[in-house]
Amino acid sequence: MTAQLIDGNALSKQIRADVARRAAALGARGVTPGLAVILVGDNPASQVYVRNKVKACQDNGLHSVLEQYPATLSEADLLARVQALNNDPAIHGILVQLPLPAHIDAHKVIETISPLKDVDGFHVASAGALMVGQPGFKPCTPYGCMKMLESIGCNPKGKHAVVIGRSNIVGKPMAMLLLQASATVTICHSATPDLAHHTRQADIVVAAVGKRNVLTADMVKPGAVVIDVGMNRNDEGKLCGDVDFDGVSKVASAITPVPGGVGPMTITMLLVNTLEAAERAAQA
């Protein structure tokens, strides 16, 4: 078997075209969706991600503001900037790029963002809304993974999904979204004794650990759908995911690549959330 490739770039293109159409419709009513992106410090990967976010806004009719600060910015000053953006009517979404420098409490910063503008979906209010099935912003990466499943006609209802990883921004919300879609969900993590025992029973596996080769071909049920959220470097310095792509793609029915899979979808769903924030604000 050779797995179908779930192309995050191609799917992003389709979804972004719809975002651009809806943004134009909102613009005709005098509202331009606006995203503020805050970057603290000079992490090279974060610089690339925020630049890509700003460009994606520009390309699809969203207004964006990039605020860059030195790593020495104080927590109090960052909180004050977030407060100011909470009160700025031209800004519908606020994103603080992670990781933040060690002296800044990321939790405190995220909790300062208004839940109405929390387009990353990281605020406790957004997490709570997801847990109880109320409207709120879904974290972009797991939201993108759900769209990728939908794009290949994979309905999680009645399926067994195994999520590897329990982070607040990917693993836990991913499990909640799959549960909401009526999957039977198992969350595995670093203290799970026999990971392969669980993954071999899964119809859907989502790997979100941040470690190469966490999922190999012998751990996958033939025909399973595999979503790779990982972003690592191999020995040659090439970008790779958590999944042994070459091996697993011979067993799975569908698989996401790295690069070109979940990564671009993360930015696409940020655009979707920002647009939705602007649409909600225009209705209020």
Ligand SMILES: Nc1nc2c(c(=O)[nH]1)N[C@@H](CN(C=O)c1ccc(C(=O)N[C@@H](CCC(=O)O)C(=O)O)cc1)CN2
């Ligand atoms: N405030 C946030 N911080 C972080 C998030 C987030 O969603 N919100 N996620 C990650 C980084 N991230 C977005 O910010 C992100 C990572 C990777 C990609 C991506 O498109 N990756 C490409 C490869 C890029 C490369 O060549 O290096 C791919 O997979 O094809 C997009 C967004 C942590 N911080």
